[in-house]
Amino acid sequence: GAGVSQSPRYKVAKRGQDVALRCDPISGHVSLFWYQQALGQGPEFLTYFQNEAQLDKSGLPSDRFFAERPEGSVSTLKIQRTQQEDSAVYLCASSPGQTDTQYFGPGTRLTVL
C-alpha cells in the first residue's frame, strides 16, 4: 500500500505568516509522530498521537506550534507567526503501534524568509 505522504513538499513563508503542514499516515497506523530536522542534523521529536489523542507534545519548541489529528488519521502541524529559526524539514512518521517501527514520509521543507 501507499506509504506516508506529506504536503506540501516545499513551503516558503514570509516571517510572521502562518503555515499548515499535512501528513497522511499509512492506513491503519495508530501512532503518528512529527519530527523537525535542521540542516545537517538528525530529526528531533516534536509530538506524538495515538489515534486522535495527542499523548506527548514535549518537543514542540513554542506555543506557536500546534498539531492536531481530529479523526485519528490525517494530521496537521500548524506554525503561527513563523520565524526564521523555524526553517527546517518537518518529517511525519507513522507506526502500527506506539513502539513499532516508524515509517517516515518525504518531509516538508519549510523556508522562512
Add this chain to the structure above:
Amino acid sequence: SQELEQSPQSLIVQEGKNLTINCTSSKTLYGLYWYKQKYGEGLIFLMMLQKGGEEKSHEKITAKLDEKKQQSSLHITASQPSHAGIYLCGADTSSGNTGKLIFGQGTTLQVKP
C-alpha cells in the same frame, strides 16, 4: 550535547570497500533503529535491533547491538554507489519504551565508483 553520537560524521570510500558506522549512547537503548536518508527525502527504514548481542543483516548491510545495549554498529560489505546517503541511528532511551525516538546527527557516506 547529543544523546546519540555517530561516528564518523562523514565517510568517503572507494566502491567495493567495506565500512563501519558507529552509534553510541550514554543510556541504555530500548530499540535501536537504522535509517538511510537521501538529500531532500525522508528516512528509509533499514533495520531494528532490540536485544543485547542481536545482529541483523539485509543484503550487504549488517547491524549489531552490543551486549550492554549502549552501542550499535552498521557494517556495509563491498560498498556500491547505491549505498551513498546519510545513515541515521535512532533510539528509544526511555525505560517506558514510549516510541519517542532520538537520533544521532547522521553519517554522510559517499562511494566513489
